[in-house]
Amino acid sequence: VESSIPEHMREAWKKFSPKGFTTKDEFESEAVKHIETTLARSLFNCDELAAYSGTALAFRDRLIIDWNKTQQRQSFADQKRLYYLSLEFLMGRALDNAMLNVGLKNVAKDGLADLGFRIEDIIAQEHDAALGNGGLGRLAACFLDSMATLNYAAWGYGLRYRYGIFKQEIQDGYQVEIPDYWLDFNPWEFPRHDVSVDVQFYGWVNKYTNDEGKQIVSWQDGEIVTATAYDVPVPGYGTPTVNNLRLWSSKASSGEFDFAKFNSGEYESAVADEQRAETISAVLYPNDNLERGKELRLKQQYFWCAASLHDIVRRFKKSKRKWSEFSDQVAIQLNDTHPTLAIVELQRILVDMEGLGWDEAWTIVTSTFGYTNHTVLPEALEKWSVPLIQNLLPRHLQIIYEINLQFLQSVEKRFPKDRDLLGRVSIIEESQPKMVRMAYLAIIGSHKVNGVAELHSDLIKTTIFKDFVKVYGPDKFTNVTNGITPRRWLHQANPRLSELIASKIGSYEFLKDLTLLNKLEPFVDDKEFKKEWAEIKYANKVRLAQHIQTTKGYSVNPKALFDIQVKRIHEYKRQQLNIFGVIHRYMAIKSMSPEERKKLVPRVSVFGGKAAPGYWMAKTIIHLINKVGEVVNKDPDVGDLLKVVFLEDYNVSKAEIIVPASDISEHISTAGTEASGTSNMKFVLNGGMIIGTLDGANIEITREIGEQNIFLFGNLSEDVEDLRHHHFYGDYKVNPELVKVFDCIKKGTFGDEGAFGALISGIVEHGDYYLVSDDFNSYCQTQDLIDEAYKDQDAWVTKSITSVARMGFFTSDRCINEYADTIWNIEPLDVAEEKEVRART
Ligand code: Z57
Structure with missing residues (x-):
């Protein structure tokens, strides 16, 4: 391509193409230029927002230079690329x-x-940029960071929601949702009006034989919505690689938007059509670990899958390769089942549009996709009703049926005597109405399926997908334990700790090779080092205390033990266990003599997290936490011994303040329910201890850092089923200490006792599905152990340093390398030359 451009033109471009600033003066010049010209502001009306904008635009310019080069380099290298399809990027x-x-x-x-x-x-x-709910969306963001840092040619594909996850306010102790309109000024996105895809919905399928006797399938008379690409640069750390995150925005297609209606005065209905199209990418669904089967959500999924697949296929076709080489050039990872329609869409493109035979196409499809499962919770497993798909995507439903037919025939051949098996593994659930089981479709259409922590990956093989292990054998199923990016979650969130670590181990190399943290272990007895370590934790707690002061209006003692649970509010994550434990502690304090109280370790219990707007029980838990806080925080008997704080609007930027400030954080899900958890890794990497169950990645964290460095409690995953059974059929009694907590609530200690009735009856009368009562004793005892351990600050700091030193495994870099080696079959691009060029200029 380059040689087709005349020499003199190339010279001119080279001479004037921007190099990007490196010095302070150059930066100031760029920022001021943007403030005065791009933003049309001056010294006299440059507020902090304008200064931010100018700074962002200056850095954006720098990123764009590397971004363009990266994209050129990747096109030129012509290697296999990875596409990460995720409905959420937090x-x-x-x-x-x-x-x-x-x-x-x-x-x-x-x-x-x-x-x-x-x-x-x-x-x-x-x-x-809050285009996600929680763990799944933040994982996708960490993965993008690692893929860029490791120089993989990888793109993210998602939706450009006009509204991200709602902002949370607490009014009278209740959660109130405020819309998150975030696109007013967003310097990090680039509209690509020249990159668009027309996506079809509804209509009907026409099958006929053409003049040459070939079967033609055409999907026609549908409604067309246009997907426009918005690109976001994703820079790697200490590398010239800047990858691309492509987000699709919906608008009425220009062919579709009805000018005839407009001209004849039917403005309202013309505008209504336009709005209906724009609604598709308007708002992120605010549910975490829950599927509700809404048509608009299905529209979002297909819109995004179709746009992404057509974009990918278009890029592949430019290479003029044979279709049989598709999966040598393209790997697609499905982040949960949300993008499963991509499987069907690729099959449709290959068969209906490109004219490949079914089998040839299906081989390509299955060697292209990988599927990551993130949950075993039944309420989160996606199912779409057949009539809904029939109406919205008639051709896709036919293809799903054909995939299912072929799959079931192959199963029948191999297991001819097992009739029940066919029903169990069928993509179609024979219910009223029939349902399409998306996870089954994802498994059948992929070459690898992975879970996100060892326990979770074992569980999917023995429970929800066990029949598929029988059909495919165990090798199709694998584990890739989650990780987090140490750039954001250590270096950015905790710069002082990062600097101290670098000073001890000699460089910042650990940010790219996290296993180098093990070089800290020899310093665990270094007095001066331990002092600095403890000082940094204290300074981070002071910072959080200031945040609490400004946002909540009261002070907490930074010398107290900071006990933190921040994550989505969900019954399986058991914030209710935590707050019941807090009430138990409050009652204990109230019953003590002043002398006894003096021996206590003061504690600040911090909660944060959003409840899905329709999740009534989660909202009740938030309400209880806030009401307990109101009573405890002003009780003169308690003083500094206990404070209960609910931090509003927990999000990524707040996590960057909260995570470095914890002494202990809570990861206390009912064993077997939390697929991995990733905040557990963030907290330990920042020198905090954990109280946790033997669930998700807690198990592997324990194995890495050592049992003496973590506070484990509660029942094991393998015992959960029997315990639940016992609740219904045994002589089940609620833990007596917990009963006292319930009595305290029922007395009205925290206001209107009726408000919390359902929370209590769920445990007392309705089987305690999440085993709060079974784990309560063990939980409280472990909290007491924590108090004891905290009194020995020297030993505590030793634990803290040792744990950090052993966290190397939990970087998302390791995780991405595992995906690249075992699932995607891709290798990093060589950027040595680029680095050298840059060093010379
Ligand atoms: C979500 O945040 C997760 C799983 C889901 O199926 C959905 Br929907 C949303 C979370 C898991 O709950 C966490 O345990 C896990 O760490 C995270 O995904 C990333 O894998």
Whole structure:
């Protein structure tokens, strides 16, 4: 391509193509230029938001240069690419990350100081990109960070929601949802009006034989919605690689938008058509670990899958390769079952549009896709009703039936005597109405299926997917334990700790090879080092205490033990166990003499997290936490011994303040329910201890850091089924200490006792599905052990350092390398030359 451009033109481009700033003065010049021209502001009306905008635009320019080069390099290298399909990308803020990745945060800091600003205040102006609910969306964001940092040619594909996850306010102790309109000023996205795909819905299928005797299938008379690409640069750390996250936005197709209606005065209905199209990408569904089967959600899924697949196929076709080489060029990873329609869409493209035979197409499809499962909770497993799909995607339903038929025939051949097996593994559930089981379709259409932690990957093989292990053998199923990016979750969130670590082990290399943290272990007895370590934790707690002061209006003692549980509110995550434990502690304090109280370890219990707007029980838990806080925090008998804080609107940027400030964090799900958990890794990496059940990645964290460095409690996953059975059929009694807690609530200690009735009766009368009562004793005892352990600060700091030193395994870099080796079959691009060129200029 390059040689087709005349020499003199190339020269001119080279001469004037921007190089990007590196010094403080250059940065200031770029930022001021943007403030005065792009934003049309001046020194006299440059507030912090304008300073943020100018800084962001200056860094954006820098990223774009590397981004363009990366994309050219990747096209030229012509290697296999990975496409990560996820309905959620919980990115958080981009500026701080961009500054650290290009290694110019200090330059910006000094430059901004010259201009009269503190960098922290400027960073805080940015609105979080909150296109996700929780763990699944944040995992996708960590993966993008690792893929760029490791120089993989990898793209993310998602939806450009106009509204991200709602903002949470607490009013009178209740959650109130505020819409999160975040696109007012977003310098990190680039509309690509030239990159669009027309996506079809509804209509009907026409099958006929053409003149040459060939079967033709055409899906016609549907409604067309246009997908427009918005690209977001994803920079790697300390590398010239900047990958691409492509988000699709929906609008009425220009062919579709009815000018005839408009001209004849039917404005309202013309505008209604337009709005209906735009509604598809309007809002993120705010459910975590729950599926509700709404038609608009299915529309979102197909819209995004179809746009992404057509984009990928278009790129492949430019290479002029044979179809049989498709999966040598393309790997697609399905983040949960949300993108499962991509499997069907690729089969449709190959068979209906490109004219391949069914079997040839199906071989290509199955060697292209990998599927990651993130949950075993039955209420989260996607099922779509057959009539719904029939109406919205008639051709896709036919293809699903054909996939199912062929699959069941192959199963019948191999297991001719097992009639029940066919019913159990069928993609179609024979219910009223019939349902399409998306996980089964995802398994059948993929070459690898993985869980996200060892226990979880074992569980899917022995429970929800056990019949498929029988059909395919165990090798189709594998484990890739989750990880987190140490760039954001250590270096960015906890710069002082990162610096201290670097000073001890000699460099910041650990940010790219997290196993180097093990070089810290020899220093566990270094007095000076331990002192600094403890000081940093304390400073982080002071910072959180200030945040509590400004947002909640009261003070907490930073010397107290900070006990933190921040995550989506869900019964299986058991925030109710935590708050019942807090009440138990409150009652104990109340019954003590002043002398006894003196021996206690003061504690601040911090909660944070959003409840799905329709999840009534989760909202009740939030309500109880807030009401307990109101009573406990002003009780003079308690004082500093116990404070209960509910932090509003927990999100990625708040996590960056909260995570480094914990002494102990809670990961207390009913064993077998939390697929992995990833905040557990963030907290330990920042020197916090964990109280947790033997669930998800807690198990592997324990194996890595050692049993003496974690506070485990509760029943094991393998005992859960029997315990639940016993609740219904045995002589089941609620734990007496828990009964006292319930009595305290029922007395009205925390206001209107009726408000919390369902929370109590769920345990007392309705079988205690999440085993709160069974684990209550063990939980409280373990909390007492924590108090004891905290009194020995020296031993505590030893545990803290040792744990951090052993966390190397939990980087998302390791995780992405495992996916690349065992599922995607891709290798990193060589950027050595690019780095050298850059070093010379
Ligand atoms: C979600 O955040 C997760 C799983 C889901 O099926 C859906 Br829907 C949303 C979470 C799991 O609950 C966590 O345990 C896990 O760490 C995370 O996904 C990333 O794998």
